[in-house]
Amino acid sequence: MNDLKIKKRHSWQLFSKQDFFELIKFRDLLFTLIKRDVSVVYKQSVIGFGWAVIKPVVQMVIFTFLFTYIAKVQMDDDTIPYTVFNFVALVPFTYFSSALTASTGSLISNEAFITKVYFPRLIIPLVPIIAKLVDFGIAMIVLGFMLFYYHQTQPGSININSNILFLPILIILLMMFSFGISLWFSALAIQYRDLNQIVTFLAQFMMYAAPIVWPFSRLKEISSTLETATGVSGIANVFENIYSFFPLTGIIEGFRTCLIGGNSYSEMPWNLIVNGTIMSLFLLISGIYFFRSKESIFADVA
Amino acid sequence: MENKTVIKVERLSKRYRIGLREEMHDSLAASMAxxxxxxxxxxxxxxxLSSFGDESEDVFWALKDISFEVKQGDALGIIGMNGAGKSTLLKVLSxxxxxTSGxxxxxxxVASLLEVGTGFHADLTGRENIFLNGTILGMTRKEINQKMEEIIEFSGVRKFIDTPVKRYSSxxxxxxAFSVAAHLDPEILIIDEVLAVGDYEFQNKxxxxxxxxxxxxxxxxxxxxxxxxxxQLCSRAILLKQGQKIADGTVSEIIEAYKNANISSTSDLGFVSFPSNNDIPFQLLELSFKNAQHETLNHFEYVESIFVSMRFKIKTVSPNYYINFTLLDINELNVFTTTDEDYTDGYSAxxxxxxxxxxxxxxxANTPLICFFATGFTLLYSSSKDY
Incomplete structure (x- = not known):
């Protein structure tokens, strides 16, 4: 039997093989916590899981009204109904923002465990990342019905093709990005509760920064406006390059290619997806490192 | 095999930062700044909270240079006053x-039980909470499934097992919760003060x-x-005081040492007398605690009988008052109460x-009181005034 050594851990001891086995050993805890999170959200509620449908649908209705009748968004392709254009992006974004918010506050809301029991702490922020997939799945089913409806009533608007096979890759990327940020935020939030406030702003900011209500092709206009405004030549290019590393861009454009298709979404936006993956991996690895280095003080600062 | 060391603690220390008083400002400008x-x-x-620079005055050592060993099969009791570092020690061990060092x-x-019912979720049923609590304590779902019947049986709440826990009585x-914890099957079990809850029968269980x-x-x-x-439980004990280990030995030695350490810090309550007051029609004069040898003491062994004597003076005969003797445990819960009031013939003090x-x-002797230091007396006069 191996001796268990307890002493002050050095910060460079990031993630050993033992830590990994320990994580495997505690997988039942992960499942139980996920089950708890999923079943508790809609307990003692009349509509129950119906809320997972209502929330994104209401938002989509508001956006459709706002951006097609009031602030008219110029679409590249008039054959795509704005409702579909918007909802396809809103479904992954809703997952992202709810997973991020829940995960950031996860260490705080599970403080009782952290100060009383030992288990691999990484489990705690991981739970909402997986548990929120249930809401995401329900929203995807609603999206499926919507796509079917437009496919039947407006021929030519929805052109799903073999690109849909890439959807799982996008979902994994979405989870990686969400978990990467969440690791940073949750580890900070337990000591600095300000993060709980910051994350609300950040989610809102990202909602407009990502091409959710506006088509990605409009980025060119934004960057050239930036160039004329600042007078720095070439800044438009730099801006577009930096922007391509924003993982939500690749994910959302990818979702549209997978689920809408047609002329404007015929090719998977691989360069956006690859850059987004690089960024997500960077956040994830640095996030694990940061989380692990903070882990030992959670029980003391909670 | 029997004498193998299973826990070895060497020069263990743990440091915390404590809150210092905020500075006050006496002018508007100072407050604005x-x-x-x-x-x-x-x-x-x-x-x-997490970084320590220089050794400033708000640094507090919860544990300082603690070393001890525990052999397989030992039941080690950890004794000390509040703030001695017992819980911190268990937290580090778990x-x-x-x-900080060591x-x-x-x-x-290892399974540690620092709190009964960690992770219970009010909205989940008893059964779901058994899974939640069990997996948090390190069991697998398979183990829990195997032991489910035993756990439910031991808890005695079978009837309500599929009811949300928020509808349970405390x-x-x-x-x-204890039932789940009792069915953990660890080689080393770490238990903090968890017996202070639950009724007497359950505590014994x-x-x-x-x-x-x-x-x-x-x-x-x-x-x-x-x-x-x-x-009852331990074979050996250690005594902690202000984060340091001050004694290590057999349970009776350590309990003795603990009580001796305690006496110096409390007043001698073995005998209390009250000043005379002429305004009241009834007065308590003296209260004393003696052992079988008629020695007045303020602490007693578990195996000793305690003789309580109460002297009082009646100045006016009135049926309105009676003497009420109540024994409280450490949580100020009534263990038993007795009164000299007799409803059949109206007899009372x-x-x-x-x-x-x-x-x-x-x-x-051997009254299983949860705390024998905290015996309390309530004397009722006109059934409303406490003395």
Missing amino acids: AFLKSPFKSFKKLKN RITEP EISIKGR GMRVRL CIGKMQDVARGGKTILFVSHNMAAIN GNLPVGEHTYNFTIP
């Missing part, structure tokens, strides 16, 4: 918090269960203020003739 500076100050304060090596699967919750565990060759570390329980009287009570 402080308001503007406050985000920086709060940041520094929050940051300091890997909840990291030591090292511990542990052989075997006692039922504790029963269920818990101690019984832990004794079974100890007899099965498991190692137990047990923190409690309940000397009777320590005495108020009907005694004018003059001095003495009442004697005996608390028999």
Whole structure:
């Protein structure tokens, strides 16, 4: 039997093989916590899981009204109904923002465990990342019905093709990005509760920064406006390059290619997806490192 | 095999930062400046929770240079006053918090029970909570499934097992939680003061269960203020004081040392007399606690009988008052109460003739009181005034 050594851990001891086995050993805890999170959200509620449908649908209705009748968004392709254009992006974004918010506050809301029991702490922020997939799945089913409806009533608007096979890759990327940020935020939030406030702003900011209500092709206009405004030549290019590393861009454009298709979404936006993956991996690895280095003080600062 | 060391603690220390009093401002300008500076100050304060620079005055050593060993099959009691560092020691041993310096090596699967019912979720049913609580304590779902029947049986809440826990009484919750914990099957069991909850019958059941565990060759570390329980369960004990280990030995030696350390800090309450007051028609004069040898003491062994004597003076005969003797445990819960009131013939202290009287009570030996220091007396006069 191996001796268990307890002493002050050095910060460079990031993630050993033992830590990994320990994580495997505690997988039942992960499942139980996920089950708890999923079943508790809609307990003692009349509509129950119906809320997972209502929330994104209401938002989509508001956006459709706002951006097609009031602030008219110029679409590249008039054959795509704005409702579909918007909802396809809103479904992954809703997952992202709810997973991020829940995960950031996860260490705080599970403080009782952290100060009383030992288990691999990484489990705690991981739970909402997986548990929120249930809401995401329900929203995807609603999206499926919507796509079917437009496919039947407006021929030519929805052109799903073999690109849909890439959807799982996008979902994994979405989870990686969400978990990467969440690791940073949750580890900070337990000591600095300000993060709980910051994350609300950040989610809102990202909602407009990502091409959710506006088509990605409009980025060119934004960057050239930036160039004329600042007078720095070439800044438009730099801006577009930096922007391509924003993982939500690749994910959302990818979702549209997978689920809408047609002329404007015929090719998977691989360069956006690859850059987004690089960024997500960077956040994830640095996030694990940061989380692990903070882990030992959670029980003391909670 | 029997004498193998399973826990070895070497020069263990743990440091915390404690809150210092905020500075006060006496002018508007100073307060304004402080308001503007406050985000920086709060940041520094929050940051300091985890980082220690110089040894300033707000650094507090919860544990300092503690070393000891525990052999397989030992039941070690950890005794000390509030703030002695007992819980911190258990937290470090359970890997909840990291030591500042020093090292511990542990052989075997550890389960620690620092709180009964950790992770219970009010909205989930009893059964779902067994899974939640069990997996948090380190069991697998398979193990829990195997032991489910036993757990439900031991808890005695079978009827409500599929009801959300928020509808449980607090006692039922504790029963269920302890039942889960009792069915952990670790090689080393770490238990903090968890017996202070639950009724007397259940507490006995818990101690019984832990004794079974100890007899099965498991190692137990047990923190409690309940000397009777320590005495019953443990073979060895250590005494902590202000983060340092001050004694290590057999349970009776350590309990003795603990009580001696305690006496100096409390007043001698073995005998109390009250000043005379002429305005009241009834007066308590003296209260004393004696052992069988008629020595007045303020602490008694578990195996000793306690003789309580109460002297009082009746100045006016009145049926309105009676004497009420109540024994409280450490949580100020009523263990038993007795009164001299007799409804059948109207006899009570108020009907005694004018003059001095003495009442004697005996608390028999081996009374399983949860705390024998915290015996309380309530004397009712006109059934509303406490003396």
